Amino acid sequence: MNFYDKVTGHDLTKLQRAYDQRIAQLPQDYQSAWRQLNQEIWQFTDFSGRNLYPILADVVxxxxxxAAEGLAVSAVIGSSLNNFITELAHVEGAKDYRDKLRAQLNQTIAKKLAKEETR
Structure with missing residues (x-):
C-alpha cells in the first residue's frame, strides 16, 4: 500500500469493493444480512475505519x-443481527461511542480525584 492510498482511504475502498463482489456470489439472504451488517457495524469504528476491515474480512x-455448507444465514448470525454485530465487535476489541465516552469520563474523574487527594 502506498502513502497516497493510505491517506486518501483508497485502499479501504478497494477492500470494500472486493468484499461486496465476494458477497454478491452468495445467496440473497446472506447479501441482505451483509448490507445490514455493513451499515450497523460502523458505530464501532475508530477515526479511519481501518479497525473494522479485519472484522469484515472474517465475516465475509x-x-x-x-453458504457453501448450505446453512441459512439465521443459523450463522442467530436471531438478532444487532446482537451478532455487537458481540463480534466486542470480541475483536472494537469500541462503540458509549465505550469511548465511558473511558473518557473515567479518566476525567480519576484526574479530579487525584487533584483532590493532593490538596
Missing part, C-alpha cells in the same frame, strides 16, 4: 463457508 469468510 464466515458467510462464504456457511
Amino acid at each position: 469468510g464466515l458467510f462464504e463457508e456457511s
Whole structure:
C-alpha cells in the first residue's frame, strides 16, 4: 500500500469493493444480512475505519463457508443481527461511542480525584 492510498482511504475502498463482489456470489439472504451488517457495524469504528476491515474480512469468510455448507444465514448470525454485530465487535476489541465516552469520563474523574487527594 502506498502513502497516497493510505491517506486518501483508497485502499479501504478497494477492500470494500472486493468484499461486496465476494458477497454478491452468495445467496440473497446472506447479501441482505451483509448490507445490514455493513451499515450497523460502523458505530464501532475508530477515526479511519481501518479497525473494522479485519472484522469484515472474517465475516465475509464466515458467510462464504456457511453458504457453501448450505446453512441459512439465521443459523450463522442467530436471531438478532444487532446482537451478532455487537458481540463480534466486542470480541475483536472494537469500541462503540458509549465505550469511548465511558473511558473518557473515567479518566476525567480519576484526574479530579487525584487533584483532590493532593490538596
